[in-house]
Amino acid sequence: MNKIILFLIITTSLFSSNIKKPDLQLKADAAVIDIVYNDNKLYVSTIASVVNIFDLKTYKKIKTIKLPKIKDFMGDNVNAKVYSVDVLNSRILILSQAEHGYRSVFLYENNQLTQIISAEKKLSIAKAKFIDSNTIAMALLSNDIISYNIKEKKQNWSIQASQSKFSNFVLNEKKTEVVICDESGDLHIVDINDGKILKTLSGQNLDNVFQVDYKNGIIATAGQDRRAVIYNMKFNSAYYKTADFLIYSVGLSPSGKIAGYASDENNNVTLFKTATKSEIGVFGGNAMTITNILFLNENEFFISSDDKIINFYRLN
Template sequence: MNKLKKLFFIFLFITTLEGKDIEAKYSFTLSSGVTDMIRDKEKLYISTLEGTLFSFDMYSKELKNLVKMPKTKDFLDEKMPSKIYSVDILKDKILLLAQGFKGARQLLIYENQQLRTVLSDQKHLFISQAKFINKNLIIFASLANEIYLYNITSKKTLYIKQISASKFSHFVLNEKKDEIIIADESGDLKVHNSFTGSFIKIYEKQNLDNVFQVDIKNNVILTAGQDRRAVVYNQGKTFYKKVNFLIYACALSPSGKLAAIANDEENNVLIFDTKTKKELFELKGNKMLLNHILFINEKELFISNDGKTINYYILP
């Protein structure tokens, strides 16, 4: 009987360990490398290095080519693909930030199968990321770490705010879109009012180097750091996970209870509990450096990398 008990517990232990490693349920491939990925209702919207915007139906698994940006010219006056840097959606409008003439950026809106320019590359702005605030307002960040609020109806810039002298990395809006959290190479997070640009607070001295990405869900904040730290700011309680490789990507589940981070040089993704700090699962099968992790709900998520493949996972 004792031998049977021992065998049972050994089997249970091995099964538990194996259960922590999760392979992708399915994958799909695009024509070029992924640059951004968002979700709206039952669809993903994915932008690429070669300037294509795709939609992917999560139920039918149908992949559609929505936009193909015309080629632009680089500093040597040679033709090159108009890379799409970021994408956002508000109802029936899709906001695209794309490469323009000689390195400048352009902002466009795709609506009713038509593409129109919001800010042309003639403005010579070097924008790094852009998002909708509402149907009239967009907020965007420059490489120089300036935040702009722009009214697309009146075509006026409402404010320009210099956040710091550090190079911009990434920003995220809270659920109400009234606050913007900005990450940069200093490692600190600066929080500003989206509508006025006024400073609210700073999260500091946790990441010691560049923060590649930041996410917020249900008042929980997560970072992806060059210092190999993923910091969790959880309503007054702060801790970090240290891994053995640069953390290029991170994401929170809708409740903020689960965190996903790039975990190692094999491009595995670690899932852990943001309250207990417990490591739960490791997602396998990503072949290149991770760039985006997107939770659909508490159980399902998509992961993209610098290659052409997007993987879909289901947590137990």
């Protein structure tokens, strides 16, 4: 019995020693929902009516954008969750919680916060990102995807990707396509210009896909079925890696050569090479469920979770 206990202790110690800890940490004002990298700055949306901006030259918080609080069903003022954030040039796009289960969309520019979509529209928007300076892509919980003209305040097109509940979307680098994932496990690739479905990818994830990323012709998914799927669009091929726990988050390096996924119940993230499937390493130190894996380049990346702390790692 003592030998068994000693073996388990040694095995656990060896495994723990192989888990890389963060090189440094950033602290947001509240638990993190979304993170975006732009021009040496990290933009962080939180559950507490704020967007934090960090300078990645100094790793210091340099600005906080405050969103209006909302009234809950009891009539009390409470913080609004900021579901997504995006940046294009000097404009910041912010999607936040509104009253009665609806959403508000704001633009922040020149230190001014302007509401462009209010709760009066009665839209349950799950995510909003820039297409160009005058156009945004929005996804509703109903899996309706909308191209919206900010300047003219009207929809360019709207399409329901499927009957399944929306989970996540990602735009490609040129912002000509959007990949949508949902509860069905299928992925739908939609043309940004006209809203037509170009392709549906199916058969790899068998259940809800929580998150998707798309870089340099490589698509990666994070699945409830404990599968992280890699689609190579250039070669029309796909495979998946399995985990012992639900995979809540996934991210790709800019080249698409490296993928990271939330790989276990201890909130560790495993990185691997997408071409060879070979493991690069396991990265830990995350206190809560992983929300984002964001690569800055081929060597550096951030991991956020349902926590204030955002961890930063270097491969070399």
